[in-house]
């Protein structure tokens with residue numbers, strides 16, 4: 001596992017976006033696994049800049065997002081579809097038909113999960129970007145005695161809802177459920193980029209990457225993947241330097 005620490009968020013964003021850009025330059029029809037949350041925003045901004053300057057084109061790129069809230073109405077600004085449109089897709093030359101976000105509004109959510117898995121089964125994600133939750137979750141795979149391999153519906157933990165409440169008017173508006181890609185699909189990606197920022201994540205990222213591999217810390221499963229690059233800001237990296 002390759003762990004890199006950056007003094008500034010700008011440097012982290014540039015290197016991370018550079019890894020995406022060089023993949024797309026060598027493989028214009030690359031398949032990207034994308035994430036939401038505050039962590040990837042700076043990286044997406046850098047990708048927008050590279051796209052607008054003509055260094056990289058998303059014309060033939062296909063994307064699959066990790067997760068989506070259940071029950072938010074279409075167009076709600078906190079749906080992960082709206083997040084992706086606003087933070088990346090609306091600003092680059094990607095064909096929206098090539099962008100995929102799990103459907104959290106389907107009448108039959110189980111069928112929608114199955115459909116997402118069928119689409120994923122036909123693809124091979126070249127590069128998957130991940131953030132980490134305060135409790136060690138990746139996507140919305142919450143700590144548990146067992147984890148799911150495929151796309152499934154999850155009940156969000158209270159601490160996850162609290163952490164995400166900052167994007168809503170109040171905690172009561174934060175959905176109680178989500179649809180998430182499973183750990184199996186995430187680990188199938190050819191390369192995984194885990195990005196972690198901030199001192200409040202220093203402990204959990206250290207535990208996930210150096211502690212026991214356990215479903216109680218879903219990100220610890222990344223230790224079993226052969227090609228993970230970890231990008232940390234200074235504050236998130238403190239436990240690695242003693």
Ligand SMILES: N[C@@H]1[C@@H](O)[C@H](O)[C@@H](COP(=O)(O)O)O[C@@H]1O
Nearest residue numbers: 035037038039131132133139140
């Ligand atoms: N489902 C998302 C995750 O994919 C994300 O990695 C995590 C961390 O979010 P942030 O980057 O805002 O700290 O929270 C959310 O719950």
